[in-house]
Amino acid sequence: MKLTANALETTLSPPPEPGLTPDEVVARAEAVARDLVGRQAETERRGFYAEDTHELFRRSGFYRILVPRRYGGYEFGVGTFMRVVVELSRGCPSTGWMYCLGAAHAHAVATLFGERAQAEIFAGGDFVCPATVAPSGTGERAPDGRWAISGTWRYCSGSPYATHFMGHTLVDDGDGERRPLLFVAPRSEFTRLDDWGEQLGLRGSGSHGIRIEDGSVPDHFTLDTHLSQVNVTGGTPGRDLHGNPMYGGGPLSFMILEDAALAVGMAKGALDAYEELMRSRRTLFPPVVPRTHDPDFQYWYGEAAGLVHAAETGLLGAVRQWEEVSSTGPEHVTPERELQIASVCREVVRMSWRAVEGYLFPTAGSSAVRNGERMERVWRDMSMQQSHAGIAVFLFTAANRELSRARFGVRAP
Structure with a gap:
């Protein structure tokens, strides 16, 4: 990692395991995921993953993957984080979702906020910060310069x-207009x-609402922007502070990478479940043979496997593009490039869903999609993802128009 002079002036705080490597932390996620498979039902009943799972994540370093090293994090990078998300989601979609949307926003903080704010926010080392993009509540400047914030924000996963x-709220800009904060x-x-747990899917994702009543937030913990509208082409505080281009990458495309990683992980879990059925069950109609020997099941598995593998390859390619664009300099992290990466993620999500919805779920058999079965749960969870505003409203709809406008220099109406 190339450090700027400013970054060199500060002694880095070592993480709990200074010698931990990216491959080792991914291997830990793979091992944890195997145990998560058998705990999916209890996670759904509770509405979030267990305290001992949380403690294991903490000891494994999962909450520090994206936290800068100067604040006791590992600063492993986007690729490592997304690989961990894939593995955890493969074992338990709800757990992967809750972890991802809680730990991911270390990147936004380390990218967009100044040194004073980062030092205070990351003081605990482990960082779990759910976020929402829908503005809600109220914010007013207090006499001491802080912000008095009140409101309720829904779907706060993690x-x-x-x-x-x-979160985001709308505040008076002084001219009678409301601007996002x-x-x-x-x-x-x-x-x-x-208020969480009765939804169709992702019932264990810890996506509870959050309420703030007369909360006091320091001014340096706020930004006059909306997370999806941030333009980083002029550089970022994080790039300058840490000397790492990861903290100069686009927050919007980073959020879309999360969607793709979650979709791939869930689809891989469904493929795992289908493989178990292939090995343990026989066909219903003569000739009655193991499913592994039946041409139709061979075809269905092969179609789904190809889609899932292609989706994972697309995810890794999108991550590589994100890292390459970030490393070439802030002027290259344009809205068009961010939306190009988002379009790759769109196809990753589509392929993952098509593998499950088009091949694995319909042919698994009715006994395999009873309430609580692994295949049934993945189908519910992926259906829930398809209804997420970031997928259905933005990625599948608005992002297409915005990419075209960015390419042709057309202003939005």
Whole structure:
């Protein structure tokens, strides 16, 4: 990692395991995921993964993957983080979702906020910060310069073990207009609601609502922007502070990479479940043979496997593009390039879903899709992902138009 002069002036705080490598942390995720398979039902009943799982994640370094090294993190990079997300989602979609959307926002904080804010926000080392993009509540400047924030924000995945919360509200710009304000609230300023678990899927994803009542947020924990609208072509505080281009990459495309990683992990879990059925069950109609010997099941498995493998390859390619664009300089991280990466992720999500919805779920057999069966659960969870606003509203719809406008220099109406 190339360090700037500013970064060299500060002594780096070593993480708990200074010698830990990216491959080792991914291997830990693979091992954890195998145990998560058998705990999916309890995770759904609880609404979030267990305390001992949280503690294991903490000891394994998962909450520090994207945290800068100067604050006790591992700073392993986007590729490592997405590989961990894939493995955890493969074992338990709800757990992978909750982990991803809780730990991912270390990247946004380390990229967009100044040194003072980062030093305070990352002071605990482990960082879990759910976020929402829909503005809600109210924010008013207090006499001491802080922000008095109140409101309720829904679908805050990762909230059960959150150390912080990243949200948006609309504030008066002084001219009678309302502008978005992005803020990071410490755990002391919010309450988690008991309002999650009755949805179709991802019932164990810890996507509870968060309420803030007269919360006090320092001004340096806020930004006059919306996370999806940030333009980093002029550089970022994080790139300058840490000397790492990862903290100069686009937050919007980073969020879309999360969607793709979750989809690939869930589809791989469905393929695992289908393989178990292939090895353990026989066909219903003569000639009655093991499914592994039946031409139709061979075809269905092969079609799905090809889609899942292609989706994973697309994810890795999108991650590589994101890293390459970030490393070439801030001027190259344009909205068009971010949307090009998002378009790759769109196809990753589509291929993952098509493998499950088109081949694995319909042919697994009715007994394999009873309530609580692994295949049934993955289908529910992936169906829930398809309804997510970031997928259905943005990625499958708005992003297409925005990419075309960026390419041809057309202003949005």
